Amino acid sequence: MTDSTKQILRVQGIHTYYGLSHILFGISLDINEGEVLCLLGRNGAGKTTTMRSIAGFSPAQEGMIYFYGEDITALSANKIAKKGIITAFAEKRVFGNLTVKENLEIARRDNPRKKEHGIWTLNKVYELFPVLEGYAKKWAKNLSGGEQQMLCIARALMSNPDLLLLDEPTIGLAPVVVDDIARQIRKLQEEGMSILLAEQNFLFASELGIRCMIIDTGEIKYEGTFEELKANESIMKKYLTV
Ligand SMILES: Nc1ncnc2c1ncn2[C@@H]1O[C@H](COP(=O)(O)OP(=O)(O)OP(=O)(O)O)[C@@H](O)[C@H]1O
Numbered sequence: 177m178t179d180s181t182k183q184i185l186r187v188q189g190i191h192t193y194y195g196l197s198h199i200l201f202g203i204s205l206d207i208n209e210g211e212v213l214c215l216l217g218r219n220g221a222g223k224t225t226t227m228r229s230i231a232g233f234s235p236a237q238e239g240m241i242y243f244y245g246e247d248i249t250a251l252s253a254n255k256i257a258k259k260g261i262i263t264a265f266a267e268k269r270v271f272g273n274l275t276v277k278e279n280l281e282i283a284r285r286d287n288p289r290k291k292e293h294g295i296w297t298l299n300k301v302y303e304l305f306p307v308l309e310g311y312a313k314k315w316a317k318n319l320s321g322g323e324q325q326m327l328c329i330a331r332a333l334m335s336n337p338d339l340l341l342l343d344e345p346t347i348g349l350a351p352v353v354v355d356d357i358a359r360q361i362r363k364l365q366e367e368g369m370s371i372l373l374a375e376q377n378f379l380f381a382s383e384l385g386i387r388c389m390i391i392d393t394g395e396i397k398y399e400g401t402f403e404e405l406k407a408n409e410s411i412m413k414k415y416l417t418v
């Protein structure tokens with residue numbers, strides 16, 4: 177492996193349960209530094225659970241997770257976040273009774289791995305999401321769904337992640353807002369951010385990622401490029417809602 181393809185995350189054969197319900201059956205995936213890997217799959221396929229396992233919210237009971245080569249499988253969610261894996265989940269993760277600016281300020285965290293020019297500040301976040309600057313003093317609970325989703329991603333950035341887990345950032349949003357979010361994620365890509373993106377929106381995902389995986393009933397059923405997947409009608413029909 178050369179430096180230009182340094183591996184940031186390796187997930188090896190994880191099994192995750194909610195109580196007695198066995199949800200993930202040996203999920204494996206790798207992400208290289210600066211890569212956007214897309215995890216596709218229908219409702220209930222196990223996308224969020226995969227992210228929750230990586231982030232330590234629903235720890236894997238079997239299998240291994242390595243971050244920059246270090247075993248993080250059994251670390252607490254808090255420790256994993258401190259190491260630089262930050263989640264922006266589809267469910268609202270903003271503090272409604274704080275302003276937009278306060279939401280951003282309390283999310284700020286230093287990351288010793290980040291070089292000075294790469295550090296996320298309020299100004300840098302506002303550059304990426306100008307709408308948030310306009311609403312800096314607004315209560316977060318009064319933002320629209322799309323704006324809250326942007327605030328959620330912006331909060332994740334304020335904590336200076338090495339790896340961003342983005343769970344269905346476009347869910348429930350109008351096409352024009354989806355385009356906005358796509359543009360913003362593309363800018364993050366250009367900056368070299370490593371991202372694991374869970375999506376049901378095939379078109380949105382295919383514009384951002386090169387490599388994708390399909391998860392279904394807690395197992396990886398397909399791995400390849402979007403081009404290969406597009407050409408594979410039977411897989412598309414079997415596992416995706418298109
Ligand atoms: N807290 C929970 N307790 C029990 N079962 C759960 C829990 N959360 C999710 N599940 C189940 O785990 C399975 C995987 O759910 P998960 O949320 O990972 O799917 P998903 O791919 O993210 O779906 P969606 O696209 O709808 O968000 C589903 O069968 C779901 O019902």
Ligand SMILES: [Mg+2]
Pocket residue numbers: 223224225343344
């Ligand atoms: Mg989900």
